[in-house]
Amino acid sequence: xxxxxxxxxxxxxxxxxxxSSVLPFIYYYPIGDVAGVNDIxxxxxxxxxxxxxxxxxxxEKFSDQKHSIKKYVDSAYNMDDEIEFTGIKLxxxxxxx
Numbered sequence: 001x002x003x004x005x006x007x008x009x010x011x012x013x014x015x016x017x018x019x020s021s022v023l024p025f026i027y028y029y030p031i032g033d034v035a036g037v038n039d040i041x042x043x044x045x046x047x048x049x050x051x052x053x054x055x056x057x058x059x060e061k062f063s064d065q066k067h068s069i070k071k072y073v074d075s076a077y078n079m080d081d082e083i084e085f086t087g088i089k090l091x092x093x094x095x096x097x
Contacts, residue, residue, distance in 0.1 A: 013052075014056055016058065055091045078096055079091050080093070
């Protein structure tokens with residue numbers, strides 16, 4: 001189970017690739033700042049001022065099937081952590097200096 005202790009999500013910004021997944025996530029983990037994004041443009045706006053953030057990929061077959069959000073983030077930020085659960089992928093990124 002994801003917890004604040006082992007992932008330190010409390011002080012981190014989290015983007016979710018499917019906006020409808022935000023409500024269940026914050027219900028079970030009422031932490032930090034969470035935003036749902038639909039595409040690259042929304043992703044860019046959400047993370048432009050962030051030095052680090054988590055990308056939570058859920059329901060990939062229903063949202064961002066071509067992984068364009070992740071491809072953009074991979075090209076613009078350093079991925080320094082990756083955790084995979086059944087049906088959920090969680091990636092941590094930091095800004096490239």
